[in-house]
Amino acid sequence: MADEGDFITLLVASERVGAWCDVLRLYLAQVGSLPRVKQAVRDLRAALDSEAYAEEARREGAVPLLTSLLKRTDDEELLNDISDALAACSGLLASGGKIRTFAYGGTPVVLKEGALGDGVGAKVWTVAHTFCREMASHPDIVRGCSVLEIGAGCGACGILAAKLDAQRVVLGDYVGAVLQNLRDCVHLNAAGSSGEAAAAAGAAERRQQEEAAEAADDTDWDPEDASECGSDDFDTLLAEAAGRGGSGSGDQQQQRQQATAAWDAGAMHVRFHDWQHDVDCLSEDERAALAATPGVPASTEVPPGASIDTASNECGAPGMDAEEQFDVVIGTDILYEWPMVQMVPAVLKRRLRPGGRALLCCAVREQAMFDGFAAACRSALGMRVGITPVQPRADDAGLLDIRQDYEGGYVLIAVEHAHAPASDWHRDLFAGSA
Structure with missing residues (x-):
């Protein structure tokens, strides 16, 4: 489970680990000094007790740097520190991909969390x-409906929607590593194939741990081996369980169908979804109105390095149908950067069918951002917005206390088309709203 403190810790870890690795690179290039590199290795080793620092060490390539340094020095103290750091890296890398089971109103959801460094959606x-508790208390929110979860991350809400008898659930995200983890999560929860999927996930995790455990003894070990093997094994084992692996024959259409099938599990379908596409598909007048929304900065571009997520689809997830609409659109914590203030309203405008319902649950880190979102929905795109305060349970807190002083607390946001409102809201979420 992650919270705001995890994200801040990751940003600090990224800066510090990057600086230590730069010291190692300079020394390997015969530029730096021995005392400085010894201090950097010592600091890195001490920091690796933290999962956030271990994740950043993997991303920065600390293991190959340390193994190269191991070959280049005969300083006994440095050799000992490098060995300790490599052992710490291997142990912490092996602890990734934790599988946990959560229960909402008696309905279990099995989730595999990735590394926070892979994107905020990995936690x-x-x-x-x-x-999820709101849905479990009111299953009619999704029962019999087509559902889209935007910014699905690990897919907790979309997976629960499928288990509450949603007719079809599309779980969308746009970060490659998050999409791969999301695919694993839906297969872990798929009715009728959960045993095979769980076995595949278990085998992948065991191999990941075995690969990482060898790191301290293998100077040619690549840290990417540990992070990639689980996903590849999951593909292979799922294909074998479905009786479609091994031959390499068949026409291109069949191969495409098989490739797509790896991202589908029962009523759940994992899809690559770039919100900017929905912005681009708005009419010229709608885009102009969106850009002119009061209270939204003229430029909503995120400065380089300010966002942890990077759009990518190197994992090959199938894209969403360009025109598909849904009875229900759901999302959690999807308003934390200014570009989302314009993107999310565009997604709701295009993806929510007339008479449909959108429900978002978010921590309000910056009130002005949520005011801008509501204005974009109402004045620019002709949608009704209702905002209701909610209070998470104490045992749902992450590393920080749940009472963290967010500017606007926690809210449940209801959105519908003003010209074609929904007639079946599970409770009144528009009291006093336009």
Whole structure:
């Protein structure tokens, strides 16, 4: 489970680990000094007790740097520190991909969390639990409906929707590593194949641990071996369980169908979804109105390095149908950067069918951002917005206390088309709203 403190810790870890690795690179290039590199290795080793620092060490390539340094020095003290750091890296890298089971109203959801460094969607955030409890208490929100979860991350809400008898659930995200982890999560929860999927996930995790455990003794070990093997094994084992692996024959259409099938599990379908596409598909007048929304900065671009997520689809997830619409659109913690203030309203405008319902559950880190979102929905795109305060349960907190002083607390946001409102809201979420 992750919270705001995890994200801040990761940013600090990224800066510090990057600086230590730069010292190692300079020394390997015969530029730096021995005392400085010894201090950097010592500091890195001490920091690796933290999962956030271990994740950043993997991303920065600390293991190959340390193994190269191991070959280049005969300083006994430095050799000992490098060995300790490599052992710490291997142990912490092996602890990734934790599989946990959560229960909402008696309905179990099995989730595999990735590394926070892979994107904020790799962890289960507090408000995801809050919204899952809302759905479990009111299953008619999704029962018999087509559902889209935007910014699905680990997919807790979309998976629960499928288990509450949603007719079809599309779980969308746009970060490659998050999509791969999301695919694993839906297969772990798929009715009728959960045994095979769980076995595949278990085998992948065991191999990941075995690969990482060899790191301290293998100077040619690549840290990416540990992070990639689980996903590849999962593909292979799922294909074998379905009786479609091994031959390499068949026409291209069949191969495409098989490739897509790896991202589908029962009523659940994992899809690559870039929100900017929905912005681009708005009419010229709608885009102009969106850009002119009062209270939204003229430029909503995120400065380089300010966002942890990077759009990518190197994992090959199938894309969403360009025109598909849904009865229900759900999302949690999807308003934390200014570009989302314009993107999310565009997604809701295009993806929510007339008469449909959108429900978002978020921590309000910056009130002005949420005011801008509501204005964009109402004045620019002709949608009704209702905002209701909610309070997460104390046991849903992450590393920080749940009473963290967010500017606007926690809210449940209801959105519908003003010209074609929904007639079946599970409770009044528009009291006093336009």
